[in-house]
Amino acid sequence: MDRNKYTASAVWIGSTALLEWAAYAGRHSLFGVQGAEQAFVIDDAFMLLMYLSIPVFALVWVMIGISIVKFRDRGDKEQVGDDQQSAKFHGRWAWSWLLWSSLLCLVVMIHPGWTGLQELRSTSGDTADLTIEVTGQRWVWSFYYKDHDVWLMNPKENLVLPNDSLIRFKVTSRDDDVLHSFWIPAFRQKIDAVPGVTTYVDVTTNRIGSYAEDPVNYRLQCAELCGLGHSVMSQPVAVVEKSEFADWIAEKKG
Numbered sequence: 703m704d705r706n707k708y709t710a711s712a713v714w715i716g717s718t719a720l721l722e723w724a725a726y727a728g729r730h731s732l733f734g735v736q737g738a739e740q741a742f743v744i745d746d747a748f749m750l751l752m753y754l755s756i757p758v759f760a761l762v763w764v765m766i767g768i769s770i771v772k773f774r775d776r777g778d779k780e781q782v783g784d785d786q787q788s789a790k791f792h793g794r795w796a797w798s799w800l801l802w803s804s805l806l807c808l809v810v811m812i813h814p815g816w817t818g819l820q821e822l823r824s825t826s827g828d829t830a831d832l833t834i835e836v837t838g839q840r841w842v843w844s845f846y847y848k849d850h851d852v853w854l855m856n857p858k859e860n861l862v863l864p865n866d867s868l869i870r871f872k873v874t875s876r877d878d879d880v881l882h883s884f885w886i887p888a889f890r891q892k893i894d895a896v897p898g899v900t901t902y903v904d905v906t907t908n909r910i911g912s913y914a915e916d917p918v919n920y921r922l923q924c925a926e927l928c929g930l931g932h933s934v935m936s937q938p939v940a941v942v943e944k945s946e947f948a949d950w951i952a953e954k955k956g
Contacts, residue, residue, distance in 0.1 A: 710768050717760040725752050735919040737888030737941060739906040743821050744890040747814035754806060761799075822891070825904045830870035832863070838875045838882035838895035841931030843922060852954045860940040861922055864947035865907050874900045883926035886939055888919035894926060913938030 733745050835846040845854040845861060854861065863869055873884045875895040882895040884903065888911060893903040913920045917938075924935035942950070 831867040885925035912940040
């Protein structure tokens, strides 16, 4: 049994090390454009959870493999003894699994769970550079640039945003509509558009980008299944220099 334990430990440690290295080496290829400061917080949390989950993933498969090889039903007289060994082997592992997996869950609830939320909400008391009221309805979005008294209601027109700015999206859905969800991949964050309720999400833009150049990351997409037109409930997004944004606002007003 000691040999099984040492073998399991060696395979587990080796596979964990290999997978951890692969995750670290490929971390930059896992994500799209980080178009907002908040995207770094979310991506870092994702990677930390991945690093922590790899030992668990590897252990599960190592234990399955050993169980298949060592404790399979061979139909011989040694089976009874092996069954007793198997029960002891798995009993010890079950209790240790319960202990350290519970501790791991507690750790991730605190960090990056609680700490990450606090970091994402750290701008809630700041004055936004731009406030946009967003309304979802089947199956289009409408936008009101509150600071400039400008409406945007054409689903094919860019949702234009200034770069290097704290933008506060106040998101809702019409009272007689259904649940939608506001999500721009480059910004990572998602917030539900709830009928009759206004929620908000802060985004601090940090780079120029547009749907024309990057349609995957720079689009507003409904992320909540909302009916037949869910897949087409999107809006192109463009993050531009502040001067270009001012020109766009002036053109809208004119």
